[in-house]
Amino acid sequence: MKEILQDHSLSELQILMEEWGERKFRAAQIFRGLMQGKRVSELSELSKTLRAKLCERFEDEPVKIRETFVSSDGTEKYLFELADGNIVEGVLMRYKYGCTQCVSTQVGCRMNCAFCASGLNGLVRDLTGGEILSQVLAVNARRGGTLEKRAVTNVVLMGSGEPLDNYANTVKFLRNVTAEGGICISARNISLSTCGLVPKMYELAEENLPVNLTVSLHSPLDEERKKIMPVANAYKIEDILKACAYYFEKTGRRYIFEYSLIDGENADKRHAELLAELLKGRPCHVNLIRLNEVKEKRLSSVSEKEAYRFLGILEKSGLSATLRRQIGADIGGACGQLRAKRLREVQDDQSDTKELQ
Known part of the structure; x- marks a missing residue:
């Protein structure tokens, strides 16, 4: 390449x-x-x-949109083809304030979180900063955006891959996507999601890039979190909270915790109360997510009623919290679902070919 x-x-x-x-x-x-x-x-x-x-x-077109899928709610999902033939995916979500694009930072992922499709086939390779950026540039152009009037107004690094596991390329992307004279998306309109790679969270705090830091928490208890997220074997919740406090001190940016509600795992009254006690008084926001179910993972989401009950407990305790609306469910909106589907289809085609031979 x-x-x-x-x-x-x-x-x-x-x-x-x-x-x-x-x-x-x-x-x-x-x-x-x-x-x-x-x-x-x-x-x-x-x-x-x-x-x-x-x-x-140099590659003439490092990232191209191979397929586009449009949800009934207006969400668009893109399958991007890289110059070496690998594929990653992204999502464009419409809100009142503009359009937010979710980008991928790696082909696959090695974090192997229990609820996520991104790591089903492991980590293939990192994306370069330019490949991450080219996802935004391709969608902005496809949607008729210009440098003066962007079609993509916000970016979230929440697609396939762990951004902080691809640290240097992720930082290069952040510097180039925010650079004057380019597409120039404000750092304050960018959110970076991490599973909690604590040393890299400290490094990011020193970069003078005040992006919104989002941490996948998914349990208020270390031992239970280890079952959902293998990274919890390396970094305790206490370590994550200290790193978040440091990030707030250096950037002044409130941090966000993502919490996927998994039936029978982390979504009952006890977990809500423990989470409220853990985060009480901290400059943070909790983003509750009804699990996007992945067939291979065999985990189930809670009902909408149960999700709002969990939210109510957090709000009653004084925490800032919201329940993310489900979007793009009919087009495989969750991280890695579309890529996983395409890889299965390729494997099935290869199996069929072998049988014919």
Whole structure:
């Protein structure tokens, strides 16, 4: 696979152009064109010679939309194909304040959380910062967005993969997606979701990138959390809370805990009361989620009534909490579901071919 030109910042492109003996303003033309979602070969302001030279070294289209699925509620799910043939997925969700795109940071995932489809086939590889960014650029262009009036207004790093397990590339993406002169999405309109990689949470607090930090908690008890999330064997809830407090101290940004309600596991009155006691007085918000059921995981969601009962206990205790509305359920809206489905179809096709042979 060739290099990814979208990995480069404007200053890095300027250095490249100088090394190639080109005028410095060419870097700005390249940067702006890429941020508009153009292929390298479509950068018409450049000479044919320069475009050919760029295409020789860099991928012409590192990420392309292979399939689009539209939910009855207006949510759009995209299957992205990478230049090496791997696939990842993303979701565009419509809200009153704008459109939020969920992006993937890895092909697959090695965290193996009990409720998530992303890790069904393990981690294949990390995405580069430019591949993460290109997901946003492709959807913004597909939806008719420009740099002046974006179709994508908010970004959440909650797709396939653990962002902080791909730390350097994730930070590169954050710097480039927020950069002046590009698509320039404010850090305050970006949320990064982690399963709780504590050392990397401290590192992120030092990056001067005040994104919204979202931590997958899913239980107020360490021993129960270990059954749901293997990462809990390395980092206790107490460690996570200390890292969140440090993040708040450095950025001034309230942190968010995601809590998927799993029937028979973490969603009864006792868990709600323990969660309320654990988080009471902290500058945080709890985002309750009715589980998006994954066939291979054999876990079930609670009813809407049970979810609101859990929410009521948190609110009565004084916690800031909401129940996320379910969107995109009819198109496999949860992380990794679409990719997993496509991989199963490929495996079935290969099995059929072998049987015919």
